[in-house]
Amino acid sequence: MGLRDLLASQARPVEPDSTMPLPQVTYVPEGPYEFVVEVATDYRAVETRFISPEIRLSDALNSSVPTVEVDAVEGLPLPGAPQGAIISKASVLYMVPLAEPERPRGALWRVTAKHHIWLAIGPYEIAGIIHLDVGVDPLVALRLLDRTFVPITEARIEHTSGAVADYDVVLINRERAAILALSD
Numbered sequence: 001m002g003l004r005d006l007l008a009s010q011a012r013p014v015e016p017d018s019t020m021p022l023p024q025v026t027y028v029p030e031g032p033y034e035f036v037v038e039v040a041t042d043y044r045a046v047e048t049r050f051i052s053p054e055i056r057l058s059d060a061l062n063s064s065v066p067t068v069e070v071d072a073v074e075g076l077p078l079p080g081a082p083q084g085a086i087i088s089k090a091s092v093l094y095m096v097p098l099a100e101p102e103r104p105r106g107a108l109w110r111v112t113a114k115h116h117i118w119l120a121i122g123p124y125e126i127a128g129i130i131h132l133d134v135g136v137d138p139l140v141a142l143r144l145l146d147r148t149f150v151p152i153t154e155a156r157i158e159h160t161s162g163a164v165a166d167y168d169v170v171l172i173n174r175e176r177a178a179i180l181a182l183s184d
Helices: 001-008 058-062 138-144
Strands: 034-038 045-052 067-068 085-088 093-099 114-119 124-132 149-159 165-173 177-183
Touching: 045 058, 045 067, 045 114, 058 093, 058 149, 067 138, 093 177, 124 138, 124 165, 138 177
Parallel strands: none
Antiparallel strands: 034 045, 034 093, 067 085, 093 165, 114 124, 114 177, 124 149, 149 165
């Protein structure tokens, strides 16, 4: 008997409290999930693909595993065809999801307050919107985040060379940011 079977056999019906609304439960299928991403480090930005048991890219990046194993990365100075690579999460400046699994709406979302953010990270400047807890001073909320990789929406990335790119979402590595500035 597996753990699920054991828990199911011990389940007891619960009468709902009429004064409390029941949470809406949406089924999230189990992984693995495929992501196609652009990964930027101090040395180069590459497009690659990786597989994760997590349905959200931020959960995959914020897991305790210190690296991301990716499929072939084009453009690296290797003899022959590249077969794969390991990227240290500590070296990642930002990651852009180019293709990710479809998630059921409402299952993993919560209400947040939007704040404009600007940051300097490696040879990049990133401006966009960060979503923080409602009712908390934004700088305090940012300082208290328990995640290394944080999503920035409506993001504009500018490289010191002058190249500019706009993305719906960018996950930044907070620990690599030299400056983070917020406004309403």
